[in-house]
Amino acid sequence: MTGPGGRSSRTVWSHTFSDAMVMTRRNLLHYVRVPSLVIFSTITPVMFVVLFGFVFGGAIPIPGIKYLDYLMPGIFVQTVAFGSIQTGIGLAEDQQRGIIDRLRSLPMARSAVLAGRTLSDCLRNLLVVVLMTVVGLLIGFRFHARPSAILGGLALVVLFAFAFSFISAAIGLSLDTVEAAQSAGFVWVFPLTFASSAFVPVLTMPGWLQAFAKVNPVTITVDAVRLLFQGQAAGTQVVRSVAWMALILVVFVPLSVWRYRRA
Amino acid sequence: MRAVIEVEALRKSYGKVRALEGVDLTVPEGTVLGLLGPNGAGKTTIVRILTTLLEPDSGRATVAGLDVVDDARALRGVIGLAGQFAAVDETLTGRENLVLVGRLYHLDRAESRRRAEEVLARFDLLDAADRRVAGYSGGMRRRLDLGASLVGRPRVLFLDEPTSGLDPRSRIGLWELIGQLVKDGTTLLLTTQYLEEADRLADSIAVIDNGRVIAQGTAGELKARVGGERLDVMVAPASDVMAGAAALAPMAGGDLHVDPAEGRISLALPGGPPTVAEAVRRLDAAGVAIADLSVHRPTLDDVFLALTGRVSEDVG
Structure with missing residues (x-):
């Protein structure tokens, strides 16, 4: 019998890949069909860059660096961190509408829904990061590094977004409604992004907050990206940042898959 | 006939709530089983286990010979x-x-498109095919949803309350479509709160209550247990009620009640609605005038009343 039980491992892999692509395409179609999704997921980052740049730009002197150059990596990371909430909302919405039930009753790869969601969100983040870079350059932000370091920094931002989207996925699949996923997102993203070196140096914070801010993956990633954009030696920070992302993925990928199976 | 769905001693609890307390079911190939019961009876849990969305705590279930957990x-x-x-x-x-x-x-791209076209034509959705579903009516969405479940040409189809929340016209339309599918030989398990729906679509009906199958049989068998159709007659004047009861008694099979104050006679109709004419002739021959007459069909409430001695709480 040539049923699904008798498939070769090569067929299984090609199905796993094609299922993930089919789901990615479906999610991207949403962005094409619902212009408000595209507009708000691009206007907000542009607004962040412009407003934070002008509002804080003149107010916070940081020795040895132009504040806009200091701020921009922080804005990039903060924006994709908030953007990762969207992953959980998308999954909660599919669950609320019964779409996850239907998908789970199909002979498709069980990883495909998560892979499709995080991949399409990754592509959206790539677009957002490019857009923020262009707007940042327009208002006076400058790179002081070789192209390879710049690309490395941008890649780190996108990788960070990918890791964070799995935290969001695990939360979104554990909650019943879109509204809950939305509120829950802010609860964990807000403290992480603000109690970090995204906007001000950690040394200006009270001691207890410094202790948190110093180990915060947002601080570590922002510092790594900042050093890369400034053309300085970033090796240690990059390794620490990548280690954090690996840790997040090791914990939250299995957790999201487990939540998906129980959904 | 070969069994396509086999369920043995299936149990499932959600925390302290026991949703299924040992369910046994068998569905032969090419037949339709209707799971009838109120909300919370365990119907949806059975469907979720059989479609692998949920793992049972204990017991065994197979569909087309494949185990719901292992395969x-x-x-x-x-x-x-x-x-x-x-x-x-x-x-x-x-x-x-x-x-x-x-x-x-x-399925490859071409085959997926071909099947989509087939389903759209069959479910009368070709005109709306390239419009976004957001603009579809409730009935159209249900048809599309049903269509989506057929794209893979399944051997066994599960429909969980396929017509709940639909207006009567859409409901009847959907019944016709489901009826055609069944004619083509698809094995179907459907859950419903409506006796009429189970009656119309199912070869066999299992009544589910509190996580157990409390009765199983054809619609006719269940109705016989409920008592089948009843005839209610109001006579005028009310004082003629005993004469009317005497005239009707021979056809009621011993199941006849009289309410002298209201002038009402209620009797079983073992022969079903076709015997209403006989009742009218009998009353006419006895010179008893009819003020009102109605045939009362058994409802889910009647089934529950007959089987459990209580009215189901969720069905109005």
Whole structure:
């Protein structure tokens, strides 16, 4: 019998890949069909860059660096961190509408829904990061590094977004409604992004907050990206940042898959 | 006939709530089993276990010979599921929804498109095929949802309350479509709160209450247990009630009640509605005038009353 039980491992892999692509395409179609999704997921980052740049730009002197150059990596990371909430909302919405039930009753790869969601969100983040870079350059932000370091920094931002989207996925699949996923997102993203070196140096914070801010993956990633954009030696920070992302993925990928199976 | 769905001693609890307390079911190939019961009876839990969305705590269940736990992935390749809520993507068009499902059954692009076209034609959705589902009516969404469950040409189809929340016209339309599917030989398990729906679509009905099968049989057998149709007659003047009762007694099979104050006679109709004419002739011959007459069909409430001695709480 040539049923699904008798498939070769090569067929299984090609199905796993094609299922993930089919789901990615479906999610991207949403962005094409619902212009408000595209507009708000691009206007907000542009607004962040412009407003934070002008509002804080003149107010916070940081020795040895132009504040806009200091701020921009922080804005990039903060924006994709908030953007990762969207992953959980998308999954909660599919669950609320019964779409996850239907998908789970199909002979498709069980990883495909998560892979499709995080991949399409990754592509959206790539677009957002490019857009923020262009707007940042327009208002006076400058790179002081070789192209390879710049690309490395941008890649780190996108990788960070990918890791964070799995935290969001695990939360979104554990909650019943879109509204809950939305509120829950802010609860964990807000403290992480603000109690970090995204906007001000950690040394200006009270001691207890410094202790948190110093180990915060947002601080570590922002510092790594900042050093890369400034053309300085970033090796240690990059390794620490990548280690954090690996840790997040090791914990939250299995957790999201487990939540998906129980959904 | 070979059994396509076999369920043995199935149990499932959610925390302290016992949803299924030992369910046994058998569905022969090419037949329709209706699971009838109020909300919370355990119908949906049974469907979720049989479609691999939920793992049972204990017991065994197979669909087309495949175990719901051990062979889950292969099992998903031979079933179709349409749920209580139309699980279609509102942002995509009807056609895109169907092609998406086809692709996830691992059909190639051309075959997915061909099947989508087939389903759209069959379910009268060709005109709306390239419009976004957000603009569809409730009935159209249900048809699309049902269509999506057929893209993979399943051997066994599961429909969880396929017509709940639909207006009567859409409901009858959907019944016709389901009826055609069944004629083509698809084995179907459907859950419903409506006796009429089970009666119309199912070869066999299992009545579920508190996580147990409390009765199983054909619609006719169940109705016989409920007592079948009843005839209610009001006579005028009310004082003629005894004369009327005497005239009707021979056809009631011993099941006849009289309410002298109201002038009402209530009797069983073992021969069903066709025997109403006989009742009218009998009353006419006895010179008893009829003020009002109605045939009362057994409802889910009657089934529950007869089987459990209580009225189901969720069905009005």
